[in-house]
Amino acid sequence: MPPELPVRPEDGDFELWSGAEGGDPHSLVELLNRVLDRGVVISGEITISVAGVDLVYLGLNAVLTSVSTARERMGLR
Amino acid sequence: MPAPALLGYCVRRASEPPVPAGLTGVDGAAVRAVEAAGLAVWLSEAGEGPATLARVRDFDAVVREALLTATPLPLRYGTRFGDEEEARRVLRERAEEFEESLGRVAGRVEMGVRALWRAAPEGGGEAGAPRAAPRSGREYLELRRAAMARDDAGRARAAALLDRLSAHFPDLPAVRTPGDGAGVAGSVAHLVRFGEVELYRNSFESARADLAEADLVLIGPWAPYSFV
Numbered sequence A: 001m002p003p004e005l006p007v008r009p010e011d012g013d014f015e016l017w018s019g020a021e022g023g024d025p026h027s028l029v030e031l032l033n034r035v036l037d038r039g040v041v042i043s044g045e046i047t048i049s050v051a052g053v054d055l056v057y058l059g060l061n062a063v064l065t066s067v068s069t070a071r072e073r074m075g076l077r
Numbered sequence B: 001m002p003a004p005a006l007l008g009y010c011v012r013r014a015s016e017p018p019v020p021a022g023l024t025g026v027d028g029a030a031v032r033a034v035e036a037a038g039l040a041v042w043l044s045e046a047g048e049g050p051a052t053l054a055r056v057r058d059f060d061a062v063v064r065e066a067l068l069t070a071t072p073l074p075l076r077y078g079t080r081f082g083d084e085e086e087a088r089r090v091l092r093e094r095a096e097e098f099e100e101s102l103g104r105v106a107g108r109v110e111m112g113v114r115a116l117w118r119a120a121p122e123g124g125g126e127a128g129a130p131r132a133a134p135r136s137g138r139e140y141l142e143l144r145r146a147a148m149a150r151d152d153a154g155r156a157r158a159a160a161l162l163d164r165l166s167a168h169f170p171d172l173p174a175v176r177t178p179g180d181g182a183g184v185a186g187s188v189a190h191l192v193r194f195g196e197v198e199l200y201r202n203s204f205e206s207a208r209a210d211l212a213e214a215d216l217v218l219i220g221p222w223a224p225y226s227f228v
Helices: A025-037 A067-073 B053-067 B084-093 B095-105 B137-166 B197-210
Strands: B006-013 B031-036 B039-045 B108-117 B174-178 B184-193 B214-222
Touching (some): A025 B053, A025 B108, A025 B214, B006 B084, B006 B095, B039 B084, B039 B095, B053 B214, B108 B137, B137 B174, B184 B197
Antiparallel strands (some): B006 B039, B031 B039, B108 B184, B108 B214, B174 B184
16 A cells, blocks of 8 residues: 655755745746636636736736736737 | 635645744735634735735745745635635535645655846747748748748757756656747756755756756745645
């Protein structure tokens, strides 16, 4: 019988954590690509919205979308 | 018409550890769990306004907090529910799908590698864009054909690089994302078991030594955004 797969993280699993706390551009790209373009999509009567505006510039209170989503919505794919 | 009231973060099994006391999410709103069908969705009151960088970071911080105790299914940012009953309805209606996904990612985190070309490859950019102003329609078509051939060659080169990269991570569930045709060759995301992240880093170092034509960036750990 194969060993039971552990389901809780171990101490060493997050030593490499490279989320988006810092200003590392690679981390920022990875954050935006995941949070805005991936994850479970729930549709139907549930509203899915990123404020309904697709812009790619960054700025105070600006709307963010990943480049791939923006290009798709602008018909550039 | 106001936007729906609750912002969703992730789905977990109801039997897993609860939302940590005092956890806040986007705009400082308190995070709580709503349960149905043996599942729980983490959510908070949703404010108005666009997806700013701060809000995106706050969202991911909640998902990462969930990941510390058990692998969640991250929702896409901006998923909203009108009220708690609507959230419960979604859990009930999609319980089978969520259970299958949770089983697939249980005990794992998402790791990845992004590959950046050290020297810009020939081609890339918009296909068909001529490099110099053509003097005739025929010349324009010839230039366009050459540009498309360069783009094809660039894509093939990137695919070959990602194949060699992937060979360093055999037997791991993988999602490949092509690059932008210019500086980024592409990236590969993997599902890695808890406790094997260090092994993954070792494989990354091996890949970095092998792929001299690209700079590799280690990514993760993340919640399994790419595998849901």
